[in-house]
Amino acid sequence: MRFKSCLFSLTIALFVLGVFPNAGLAQDFHLTQADRSMPFLNPAFVGAYKGFERITLLNRNQWIGSGTQFLTTYGMAEFTPGRTRQSERAYAGIGASFSNDVGGDSRMTQKSFGLTASGHIPLAKGHWLDAGLQTAIQQRSADFSSLLYYSQWNGSALDPSVFSGEENDFVNFAFVDAGLGLAYRFEPNQRGELRDGQWSLQTGLSFQHVNRPRLQYNTLSADRLYRKAVAYACFSLGLNEVSTLQFSLTHLRKGGHSESMLGAIYRMKLRGSSQVTNEVSTRYLSAGLYFRSTAAVAPYIALDLGAFDFGISYDADLGATSSVFRHSVELNLAYTFLKKSAFKGSRLR
Numbered sequence: 001m002r003f004k005s006c007l008f009s010l011t012i013a014l015f016v017l018g019v020f021p022n023a024g025l026a027q028d029f030h031l032t033q034a035d036r037s038m039p040f041l042n043p044a045f046v047g048a049y050k051g052f053e054r055i056t057l058l059n060r061n062q063w064i065g066s067g068t069q070f071l072t073t074y075g076m077a078e079f080t081p082g083r084t085r086q087s088e089r090a091y092a093g094i095g096a097s098f099s100n101d102v103g104g105d106s107r108m109t110q111k112s113f114g115l116t117a118s119g120h121i122p123l124a125k126g127h128w129l130d131a132g133l134q135t136a137i138q139q140r141s142a143d144f145s146s147l148l149y150y151s152q153w154n155g156s157a158l159d160p161s162v163f164s165g166e167e168n169d170f171v172n173f174a175f176v177d178a179g180l181g182l183a184y185r186f187e188p189n190q191r192g193e194l195r196d197g198q199w200s201l202q203t204g205l206s207f208q209h210v211n212r213p214r215l216q217y218n219t220l221s222a223d224r225l226y227r228k229a230v231a232y233a234c235f236s237l238g239l240n241e242v243s244t245l246q247f248s249l250t251h252l253r254k255g256g257h258s259e260s261m262l263g264a265i266y267r268m269k270l271r272g273s274s275q276v277t278n279e280v281s282t283r284y285l286s287a288g289l290y291f292r293s294t295a296a297v298a299p300y301i302a303l304d305l306g307a308f309d310f311g312i313s314y315d316a317d318l319g320a321t322s323s324v325f326r327h328s329v330e331l332n333l334a335y336t337f338l339k340k341s342a343f344k345g346s347r348l349r
Helices: 004-021
Strands: 052-064 070-079 091-103 109-124 127-141 173-186 197-210 229-238 243-254 257-271 283-290 296-305 308-317 327-337
Touching: 091 127, 283 308, 296 327
Parallel strands: none
Antiparallel strands: 052 070, 052 327, 070 091, 091 109, 109 127, 127 173, 173 197, 197 229, 229 243, 243 257, 257 283, 283 296, 296 308, 308 327
8 A cells, every 4th residue: 555655646746747747948067867956956855865975966967079078077975863773763864965057168157065864754564755955056157269160251261369259148047946846765674685576666756946046047048957756766675585576656846847757777686784783885887878868878887885886878879969979978986875874883784
């Protein structure tokens, strides 16, 4: 019954996103590995992992070979004060994040520095309710000095020394942004390992830019950043003692724009954890595909060594822009303090 209720809640959330498309126009950057950056998209997931502190870094190099660069870097440090694995009790999550997105010859840049607070409450054994609030300072800038215009055509080529007659009236500006989210988790055991027939579930709904910040790109006009809604669900099923199948769905809607990403990942256990000393962590190898509704497919492979987790995905665009913008590479690296907190002496047993 709980599983059916969660699926029903997710269906309602997706229905709301479809019926109210303007509830959520300027576009944000996106990452293919949405499940790795979910704490950035939904603050309720900050601290929703096994262990104490965690540091995550992602880097995306988009549209390689297009003649210009689109680079995105995202990082977050997460803390879980009051958390133990001795018993299932409520705890808090704190996150500090940054992002830097630079695109094109004009170096249109979005920088963000944010703080997140989350709360995690056990509903029953293995069932958790998560909620979070996020605030950030965003800065936007551009540099048009390297751009070339048709007015600089000298008869045979575009000449940077020819006066273009164009004015660079872009205004660098900053604003405060805010977001909130709600999530539900079911985890059948404290170790996070699934045996034959066991399953786990994560699902959530969040809203970003809830305060609709003012965008002042020049001195003559201003715009508002439209709200963005994010629905997420991840279902994992244990196939046997060493393998797990995971499916994830992420749907983003902002103004008249929407995007869906489906992930299908096979996870194989390379080595089990020590049941006596707890000093040896479980190791996994994961491989699968991400599918994006904008006609892109991304093979993915990751190695989980316990504390260290490294993954790489390769986007291949299949749509109308594939002849020019075809390749993108995304890397993620995470380190989790699994056995002992960096700030206190208690250990997980």
